[in-house]
Amino acid sequence: MDKYRIMVIDDEKIVCDMAKMSLEQEGYEVETFLNAEPALKRLAEQKFDIVVTDYKMKGIDGMEVLRTVRKLYPETRVIMITAFANLDAAIEALRSDVHDFFPKPVKIKELKASIQRALEEENR
Amino acid sequence: MKDIVGHLKSLLGLSRKLHGGSLPFTEVFRRFRDVLDNNNRALEIITDMGEKLGGDYLFDVNYIRDAYSRLSGVVAGAVHNFDILTRGRYGQLPKVFERIDSRVTGMIYDVASVSGERVFFYEDISWDMAREVGGKNSALAEMMNYLKLNVPGAFAITTHAFDEFMEHNRLNAVVEELRHGGPDEAKLARIRDLIMQAEIPAGLDADIDAALEKMKERCGGPCFLAVRSSGEEEDGEFSFAGQFETVLNVTPEGEELKAAYRKVLASLFSAKAAAYQRRLGYEPGKMKMAVGCVVMVDAVSSGVVYSSSPDGDRGTLIVNATWGLGESIVEGRTDSDFYRVRKGAEPEILSEQAGSKQFMIVNRTGGGTERIATPADRAGRPCLTPEQVKELAGVAMLIEKHFRKPQDIEWAIDSGGRIFILQARPLRIQEEATARTVHAPRPERPGPVLIKDRGVVVQKGTGGGTVFIVRNPGELEHFPKGSVLVAKHDSSDFVRVMPFVSAIITDTGTPTSHMSSLCREFRVPTIVNAGDATVTLKQGQKVTVHATGEGSVEVYEGINRDLIEHEERVSMKMEDVYEYRKKRFVLRYISPLNLVDPLLDDFVPERCKTIHDILRFMHEKSVAELVDSARYGTSMLKKQAAIKLDLPIPAGIIVIDIGGGLSVPPGREKATLEQITSVPLRAIVKGMMHPGVWHSHAVSLKVNDFLSSMMRMSDITAGDNEYVGYNVAVASGEYMNLSLRFGYHFNMIDCYCSENTRNNHLYFRFVGGATDIVKRSRRIELLAAILREYGFNIKSKGDLIIARLANISREELAGLLDQTGRLIAFTRQLDAVLNDDSDVELYSRNFIEGNYEF
Secondary structure (H helix, E strand, C coil): CCCCEEEEECCCHHHHHHHHHHHHHCCCEEEEECCHHHHHHHHHHCCCCEEEEECCCCCCCHHHHHHHHHHHCCCCEEEEEECCCCHHHHHHHHHCCCCEEEECCEEHHHHHHHHHHHHHHHCC | CHHHHHHHHHHHCCCCCCCCCCCCHHHHHHHHHHHHHHHHHHHHHHHHHHHHCCCCEECCHHHHHHHHHHHHHHHHHHHHHHHHHCCCCCCHHHHHHHHHHHHHHHHHCCCCCCCCCCEEEHHHCCHHHHHHHHHHHHHHHHHHHCCCCCCCCEEEECHHHHHHHHHHCCCHHHHHHHCCCCCCHHHHHHHHHHHHHCCCCHHHHHHHHHHHHHHHHHHCCCCCEEEEEEECCECCCECCCCCCCEEEEECCCHHHHHHHHHHHHHHHHCHHHHHHHHHCCCCCCCCCEEEEEEECCCEEEEEEEECCCCCCCCCEEEEEEEEEECHHHHCCCCCCEEEEEECCCCCEEEEEECCCCCEEEEECCCCCEEEEECCCCCCCCCCCCHHHHHHHHHHHHHHHHHHCCCEEEEEEEECCCCEEEEEEEECCCCCCHHHHCCCCCCCCCCCCEEEECCCEEEECEEEEEEEEEECCHHHHHHCCCCCEEEECCCCHHHHHHHHHCCEEEECCCCCCCHHHHHHHHHCCCEEECCCCHHHHCCCCCEEEEEECCCCCEEEEECCCHHHHHHHHHHHCCHHHCHHHHHHHHHHHHCCCCCCCCCCCCCCCHHHCCCHHHHHHHHHHHHHHHHHHHHCCHHHHCCCCCEEEECCCCCCCEEEEEEECCECCCCCCCEECHHHECCHHHHHHHHHHCCCCCCCCCCCCCCHHHHHHHHHHHHHHHCCCCCCCCCEEEEEECCEEEEEEEECCEEEEEEEECCCCHHHCEEEEEEEECCCCHHHHHHHHHHHHHHHHHCCCEEEEECCEEEEEEECCCHHHHHHHHHHHHHHHHHCCCHHHHCCCHHHHHHHHHHHHCCCCCC
16 A cells, blocks of 8 residues: 655744654655745645645745645645644634644654544545 | 861851851842742753653744743843852853853854864863864764763864964965866875965964963873864764874974974875865865864774674674774774674674784884884784773764764773773764664563553663662762663762663652753653662663653563664654754753762852753852851841740750741740741751650760860850850741751751752751760761761761752651751760771661661
């Protein structure tokens, strides 16, 4: 069976690199992007099972990534992470059918568990 | 005589007048608590940062900035309170804090700072200074300062000095020519010649001379130097092995050293070095050269360790060794001894082969080196013992683990058998096919379980080794590298052995203590509060400690290599992420602890290199300030209402209550034991009243004891303080300072005993006595033996002893205070019966067993 594909978008390299390292350890195929524009281009040509995106980014932000993913791949789950524990943002995101929302620093174990849940739901 | 009395008085604080500038004690106490509060908050933030940056969290720079700005604010507050508390006595501290603060701030806001210094001694170099001191210097300094390995004394001449040198001699323009039309040998030779004849700029010249003088002073005589290249990029991504010049055994004369310096700089432009740089894609003449001046080791044997076998077998390492200096090995000119060693908690020699080693290279008396025939009794004989091979293997594994890559390490062993590291650089090896099999299953049945799910995991991980139980800090001197440290209490003293510990387990302790943050910093698998590990685990037993991120704890009997290696493979992954290592580096200015022993002379603000050091310094000195202030308690008697303790023993204690120390109805002048609400005071008084410890019958003095007491009597007490005869306690609910004078000796106990373990301390000072100095000293020995048994840190001299303990839980502290109370009562007249040295052991054993008979 093919590996699950996960896309990670965050404008900080350390978040991308650490996420890639730890998710690859779980056997996922991971691609990372430092901003959303090339990520959306990539999404247009390739379906991902999970998209993990930063909420607040320069240019295209996490909410827009979410909307695009919804349009292209309704079954792909989106997990939002943010630098600020911003309640309004969390409410907005959750209303828009985001799978999960984590304030940074994110416990990697919890992120992994959330991804696993999302994949289970997708495959139901 | 007068001098002795003066000395004694000063020890007791009797000779010091209260100076006008001193703070009232209640104010001192308030500031003391403020410092503690700030310290605690700071340590909590440091703990949080250690956790979030520990590899289990995705974090971004915002987190670091936010956490650090909180930390910086809290520490600034503590420094301010501390400054008031100590009335500006440690004026350097705010400046030291400022310096560290600006360094950290520069790092997290990505403002590169280059010092512009020309020379650095290794003690002052850290890993992030590679651009200034070159790769080789920074790696060696890292091994000296962080891994605490033996590295010879050394200083670095920086890349900034190189820039000045090139500029001063207008060499940059000549170098520029290399880039046009390619670097041919004629151009390179010209540059080398120009460098060899170039003038050293005046500033650099003076700095080199000064460094050399300082180095000679340290050597305590002539010290010859190895002058080595340390290129900007050298020993980093690429090894540059053998590309540049090294000048060995340089005479410690300014001119000789400078000639060697020029020679090393010139080697940057050798044909082979230029070709090598070109192959790696470096623009010709772009690389900068720093230089290391390292004291020569008078080597009995030397050689090289490859921390992983170059054929790709990461499980074994290779040791090469020869007599004398190692240059012949490095240059492949001798048939040296060869060992293949299996890596692990207990390295195992798999194969060995002794070379004939007919020649050896040695230091020549007047400088330089020479090749001589190996003396007949040594040629053909192995130059290392199996123990030395294993020790080298242990050091190599430590270095590889730290730098996260296989290493090519040069070492030397001196006549004292000490291993010195002369260089470590990355070693290219074949990729091991199995190295990336992260999904290998965890080994089953690791062995009989000794401890399961007890205690708090401070740092997850797996480590194995021989159990070494540390009962008092002195025993750390003999800590065998690679052992599992087991102790009753956690202690920041353990930092001394931190790089060599496989795992730590303590019976008590908290995850926010000084030690805990060190364990996270050094990634030592650590479990605190494990109950009775010191009882369950036996000295010398082989064990494997396995602590997980979920907090589960397992200690197995035996060293399970498979489990340790499996866990290491899995956990090392995050460390391989460069961005992560780079960001995490900020912790190096925050969590490590360099100030370990407050009794040493270097316990000064200037030695603080991290935020943690500053916190430690302030805590220690705040306690000292408190102890000092409370010693003037007698002067408070005039101002404060003092209450006499009504006890069944004639201890004659008067209490000054500074808040919550007593609960007596107004107007009463006496308090019973039940009315003492100060936790520490009550505990110690209870101890003094313990059945059988307070001997009321007089112990007869021998003639010389009697004379001795006559001579000592009036001197000590004579003073202008009319209350000196009282035994005074200054107490609050959580604090006590008790000064007791019994006959001719003095006890002073200072204790903070709160719910917050980290705040707590117990300080005990004992001095004097009526008998002759031999007997008095015996009593000190006895006290030391007993206090050591209870885990105290001890310093003694003549008839003075100071014992200290900190970071102890309230419950345990109450028990220790009870014992201290008994000890004070028990030893009151004990010196008179200590007629010979064997009595010391007898009575100390009796006391520990609860037998208080004379």
